[in-house]
Amino acid sequence: MSAKGTNGSVKAPGRSTTERADASPGVWAGRPENIRNVALVGRSGSGKTMLTEALLAATGVLTRIGSIVDGTTVSDSDPSEIHQQRSVALSVLPIAVDDIKVNLLDTPGYPDFVGDLRAGLRAADAALFVVSAVDGVDAATTALWSECDRVGMPRAVVISRIDHPRANYDAVLAACQQAFGNSVLPLYLPVRTSGAISGLRGLLSGTVSDYGTGRTPVYRPATADELADAEASRGTLIEGIIAESEDETLMDRYLSGEEIELGTLIADLETAVAGGSFFPVLPTSAETGVGTAELLELMTGAFPSPLERPVPPVTDLGGRSVGRLSCDPAGPLVGEVVRTTIDSFLGRVCLVRIFSGTLRENSNIHVAGHGLADRGHQDHDSDERVTHLQSPLGSTLRPVPSCIAGDICALTKLSSVETGDTISDKEQPLLVQEWDMPEPLMPVAVQGASRADDDTLARSMGKVAAVDPTLRVERNPETHQLILWCMGEAHAEVVLDRLRSQGVKLQTMDVITPLRETFAAPASARGRYVKQSGGHGQYAICEIEVEPLERGAGFEFVNNVVGGVVPGHYIGSVEKGVREQMQKGVSAGFPVVDIRVRLVGGKAHSVDSSDAAFQAAGALALREAASASRIQLLEPVSAVTISVPDTHVGAVMTDLSSRRGHMTGTSSAGGDLTEISAEIPDAELLRYAIELRALTAGTGVFRRTYLRHEPVPSKAPVNA
Known part of the structure; x- marks a missing residue:
């Protein structure tokens, strides 16, 4: 925006916008x-993708909405989006507006892909927050606003689809103000001609942008009736701008009846928007182009x-710490990989936001990663050479010689x-503080369709995990299942699609809950391992007593043998045999825990006894004791903290009781959020994310930590 804007706060982009649509370095110097x-x-369905294409069309990147580039729409950069008809990944779409390069980062709005949303916010300096005039503000929209708030992101609110038959602009504007606060104020009001929205009325300038003849607006002064209708909204806007001004005299001057200069208002508005304390609202229609010129001016x-x-x-x-760096093209090189994809021809394609310095083609760089060992991402440090530096346009890549601080580029053919990795100079390796990565909490068990497919799955799994830090891959040592921990059902579908696209034939199965076994009552038994096969035999007899211990006590082995029998x-061989049998289980094949085993007697042979024989006798004695006692199955229980809006607390608590959950407390989490603490069996949490x-x-989130194992109720469902 600028004081010389023709619509009060908007200057329509000129013809040069289309001519400079490639956003080449010559344009923005x-x-x-x-x-x-x-x-x-x-949120998903709010109209982000259509709005993106409208902005691309307004700047000449697209010739029409829905144009196809290389087999996909230009805003599609992940094959999974085409298959599932929803945005599931971050994509970058640069446009040029006069002398300004704008990198549009289209982020997914589906809750499963909040990791890509956070990556987009990490790479961005501001956000267009899109709300549908048809669907309005819901809990999912409020959750997305909180994500922006969490990182202090400056933003403007775009009310999209205003020309839809069921659109209600005034109601949605009021809902935004109620949900997001009093600093959400409109800069424009829709103008209707014969019942249809034909343009926008600028509240500051009183100028109408008329889109009745096409996507390029024609400007005219507002009529007297139009000015009168907008007077109350205009006054509220001016008061909101003045409230954010650093000039403390402005409010008194305004209230005394003085007309504040348009340039002063716009300057204060720009400062407040850039500082993230004021959120202007703009109505738009991607289909007719209404509002696109105003959006472009607002962004620049x-x-x-x-x-x-x-x-x-x-x-x-x-x-x-190396001190606070600035966005200086001449400073030390620091960039961060915000997204990685695998291309069958190009290998890894990495979107990189350059924070400092200048990245040049054919330069030597250092790659450092914090690592997420529990998700299959180890800490690593390596040197690479940048041989292919690209400018991304969705799935299309165009070679460029360099990328300066503040810009976004794509690197290919890095190994x-x-x-989440940091790109820096080879001679001065640096590491950027990582952003908060959401925890995947929905397990999916997979295996290859055949033994050969298992090998292919193992190789492909590394590639998929490398590009998706929200995915955690685990080989459970007890159940031996390969578990993919995902953000939700949609995320799991995308991960499985990516594996299948690499030629992996796989199948999913029920996740097995790793149970434990323990003795429910004391027992005693005799383990007799005697074999004669001609020549050297095997001879070992041991007598043991087993008693249960309290939960979490572990295992104790006590030698009470007297007389050297x-x-x-x-003695150590007997204990080793008992421990090995405990790992194998004595009833259902799960490890035995929380018992004390006393060795109270036995017999040995001077020739035929051996370590192996007494190990076998110890294992046999534990099995015999189990057959004489009642074995109790134990299931894992997790401490769970659930954060939900206050309006959903009752429903969540009712659901917890049906999951055999034990609530331990509630507390306020700030705003209208409540945290519920509970202890819930893991078998009840397998699909809890969904x-x-x-x-x-779509607003509830939870985190969990293993607490202990507890006895399984006789009628409880157990996935084992």
Whole structure:
């Protein structure tokens, strides 16, 4: 925006916009102040993708909405999006508006892909928050707003689809103000001609942008009736802008009846928007183009450049701070990989936000990763050479010679790079503080369709895990199942699709809950291992007593042998045999825990006894004791903390009781959120990520930690 804008706060892009649609370095002169990184944020179905294509069409990148580039729409950059008809991954779409390069980052709005949303917010400096005029504000929309709030993201609210027959702009605007606060105020009001929305009325300038003849607006002064209708909204807007101004005299001057200069209002508005304290609202229609010119002007004029946003904290590889870096093309090279994909021809394709310095083709770089060992991502440090530096346009890549601080580029054919890694100079390796990665909490068990497919699955799993830090891969040592921990059902579908696209034939199965066994009552038994096969035989007899211990006590082995009936050098062999049998289980094949075993007697032979014989006797004695006692199955129980809006607390608590959950407390989590603490058996949590989302309209989240094993009730469902 600028004071010279023709619509009060919007200057329509001229013909040069289309001519410069390639966003080449010659347009914006490679200067960070001429770059805008803008994330499009909104729930699934809000109209983000259509709005993106409308902006691309307005700047000449697309000739029409839904244009096809290389077999996909230009905003599609993941094959899974085409298959599932929803945005599941971050994509970057650069456009040029006069001398400004705008990198549009289309983020997924589905809760399963919050990891890509956070990556988009990490790479962006501002956000267009898209709300549908048809669907309005729901709990999922509020959750997305909270994600932006969490990182202090400057944003504007775009009310999309205003020309839909069921659209209600006024009601949705009011809902946004109620949900997001009083700093959400409209800059424009829709103008209707013969019942249809034909343009926008600028509240500050009183100018109408008329889209009745096409996507390029024609400007005219508002009529007297139009000005009168907008007077109350205009007054509220001006008061909201003045409230954010650093000039404390403005409010008194305004209330005394003084007309505040348009340039002063716009300057204060731009400052407030860039600082993230004021959120202007713009109505739009992607189909007719209404509002696209205003959006382009808002992004270039009011949104902050990379120079105005802090660089994330940076350390050396030893963890020592290197001080606060700035967005300086001449500074030390620091970039971060915000997304990685695997291309069959190009290998790994990495989207990189450059925070400092300049990345050049054919330069030597250092790649450092924090690592997420529990998700299959180990800490790593390696040197690579940048041989292919690209500018991304969705799935299309165009070679460029360099990428400066503040810009976003794509690197291809690097062997060790993963999402979240830091790119820095080989001679000065650095590490950017990682962003908060959501925890995957829905397990999916998979196996190859055949033994050969198991080998292919293992190889492909590494590639899939490398590009998706929200995925955790685990080989359960007890059940021997390969478990994919996903964010939810949609995320699991995408992961499985990616594996199948690499030629893996796989099948899913029920997740087995790793149970334990224990003795429910004391027991005694005799283990007799005597074999004669001609020549040297095997002879070992041991007598044991078993008693249960309290939960979590573990295992105790006590030697109560008297008189040397079991020679001392065989005592350890008996204990080893008992321990090995405990790992194998004595009833259902699960490890035995929380018992004390006393060795009280036995016999040995001077020739035929051996370590192996007494190990076998010890194992046999434990099995015999189990057959004489009642064995209790134990199931894992987790401590769970659930965060939900207050309106859903009752439903969540009722559901917990049906899951054999034991509530341990509730507390306020700030705002309208409540945290519920509970202890829940793991068997009841296998699909809880999905079911909690359904209970809370997509807003409930939870975290879990293993607590202990408890006896399984006789009628409880157990996946074993």
